[in-house]
Amino acid sequence: ETGVTQTPRHLVMGMTNKKSLKCEQHLGHNAMYWYKQSAKKPLELMFVYNFKEQTENNSVPSRFSPECPNSSHLFLHLHTLQPEDSALYLCASSQDRGRYEQYFGPGTRLTVT
Amino acid sequence: GDSVTQMEGPVTLSEEAFLTINCTYTATGYPSLFWYVQYPGEGLQLLLKATKADDKGSNKGFEATYRKETTSFHLEKGSVQVSDSAVYFCALSWAGNNRKLIWGLGTSLAVNP
Numbered sequence: 001e002t003g004v005t006q007t008p009r010h011l012v013m014g015m016t017n018k019k020s021l022k023c024e025q026h027l028g029h030n031a032m033y034w035y036k037q038s039a040k041k042p043l044e045l046m047f048v049y050n051f052k053e054q055t056e057n058n059s060v061p062s063r064f065s066p067e068c069p070n071s072s073h074l075f076l077h078l079h080t081l082q083p084e085d086s087a088l089y090l091c092a093s094s095q096d097r098g099r100y101e102q103y104f105g106p107g108t109r110l111t112v113t
Numbered sequence: 114g115d116s117v118t119q120m121e122g123p124v125t126l127s128e129e130a131f132l133t134i135n136c137t138y139t140a141t142g143y144p145s146l147f148w149y150v151q152y153p154g155e156g157l158q159l160l161l162k163a164t165k166a167d168d169k170g171s172n173k174g175f176e177a178t179y180r181k182e183t184t185s186f187h188l189e190k191g192s193v194q195v196s197d198s199a200v201y202f203c204a205l206s207w208a209g210n211n212r213k214l215i216w217g218l219g220t221s222l223a224v225n226p
Binding site for chain 1: 156
């Protein structure tokens with residue numbers, strides 16, 4: 001595997017379900033990001049981890065819970081989501097938090113029913 | 114606050130046509146400027162960047178020049194191909210905003226044979 005991978009690619013879940021999104025980067029980077037991409041809105045930065053420490057949480061509701069066990073893996077745990085949470089969730093990584101260039105995974109298309 | 118404005122799409126062109134996608138920005142500091150591209154079903158990829166005024170970024174036949182006087186970073190390509198069909202995002206980042214990427218809404222490009 002190369003670059004940034006995300007699983008699953010598609011997820012349909014009910015509002016009472018609990019699920020997790022997984023991201024893995026094979027680039028040797030130290031910073032990882034979660035973004036939310038919704039139609040007709042700018043890309044929204046959700047969380048930033050640098051050397052496994054969370055450095056940014058942009059007022060994301062607590063029904064989204066990130067986890068970064070090491071610099072290569074990033075999870076987004078989901079529970080009691082709302083239909084408006086349906087979106088494409090993108091993971092990205094960069095060499096460290098101070099680098100501009102970010103490398104993105106293909107995303108997980110989430111539908112909340 | 115910092116912001117990026119892109120021309121609204123969709124943009125539809127015939128193969129070998131000239132492409133311009135306009136991007137203007139507002140920033141309190143001296144930002145670096147980026148174009149990212151998102152092909153169907155994929156994550157975003159860095160297409161090109163420029164880090165200071167009058168710099169020209171180029172890649173895969175695309176070019177953009179950092180114009181401080183007009184606060185612009187327009188994307189151009191002399192002859193588009195069907196394979197260039199994608200969504201193009203303009204973004205900025207600077208040290209004063211913790212190098213957070215500020216995104217435009219994206220411009221969808223469709224190239225017909």
